[in-house]
Amino acid sequence: MEMNRVAISQLNDNIYAWVIRVAVVEKSLIRHAHYMGRKYQRYVFADDLGDRIQGIVYLNDVQVLDEVLQLYSTYYIGSATVRRLTNNRVVLGTVAFELVITQYSFIQLVDPSLRLPIDNIYNFTPFANLGSLRYFGDSNLAILAMVIEVLPLQIFIIGGRYIWVQEFIILNEEMRPMIFAMWEDFLESEGMHLVQIANEHPVVLICRPKVSRLYGVSLATQEQTIVMYNVDIPRARELHEWYETMPGDGGS
Incomplete structure (x- = not known):
């Protein structure tokens, strides 16, 4: 698994057969977008280099992945669509891409020895x-x-x-x-x-x-x-x- 791993900074909409090792550092509640007529849930993932990428889950996949992807746990993730973001106002991470994740994406909890630290992941503003x-x-x-x-x-x-x-x-x-x-x-x-x-x-x-x-x-x-x-x-x-x-x- 580690041999196929790439960093968040290497992801783009032309890359294939990739796997990232990331911690879930942000997770929204399930929300309903009335203008889209569907429910969705947002995530932000961080890797060991400090880069972050956002993820989104839609419709029937929301309930499944809400149970699978737990805040502050570390996972291998692959087989998700990497979507380029053209509006900087909606970029949540450090790269201008978004992972569209489904219940059929590759998601595996890492071995405890490979968990990413979560200390000091936020820089709180007074x-x-x-x-x-x-x-x-x-x-x-x-x-x-x-x-x-x-x-x-x-x-x-x-x-x-x-x-x-x-x-x-x-x-x-x-x-x-x-x-x-x-x-x-x-x-x-x-x-x-x-x-x-x-x-x-x-x-x-x-x-x-x-x-x-x-x-x-x-x-x-x-x-x-x-x-x-x-x-x-x-x-x-x-x-x-x-x-x-x-x-x-x-x-x-």
Whole structure:
């Protein structure tokens, strides 16, 4: 298997008979694209050189691969379609390609000795630094915070359309509450799920949010955003423990 392995940076839409060894470092909830009339799920994979490539799964393959591809596990993956991305705004990784994966793609969990490390896979941005970022944020932007409150659902009129927005208040050790808004496309999946578990004060990992100037500085979803909940990494556990030791609204 290792003899046939290529790096993420070597993948392109003209390569054949390839295998990559990658860890799952991002995984969205299953989402429904009404404009496409189908459900899908997004992934981001990282290799041992630090490069990343996004993956997408559609329709009936979603339920199968949601069970197979687990966050932070390492796999050999092959026999997927390598699709070139022409819009830089939707590139989630370090290469301008996307893997279209099906249940018939080659996917094999690696031997434990070949697992890729997941320490320091995210470069978390402090809330205090968000004001210096450009409006659409950065492809490497990652935010880790606790959800401390759900705000009332709002409706905005944009271009003659009614747009639903669900806002949350998030907090980290900086003690600077921040508004995080989930826009309409996220409401049926990530938004509803977060509303349901918000009273548990989950830790949220938000990859590639949009940095907005609403409320001074705030965060919002955009097309390339992936939101994950209570991720099993040391930094998330430390944040949860910090919150549990807080008086009042915390655990004590």
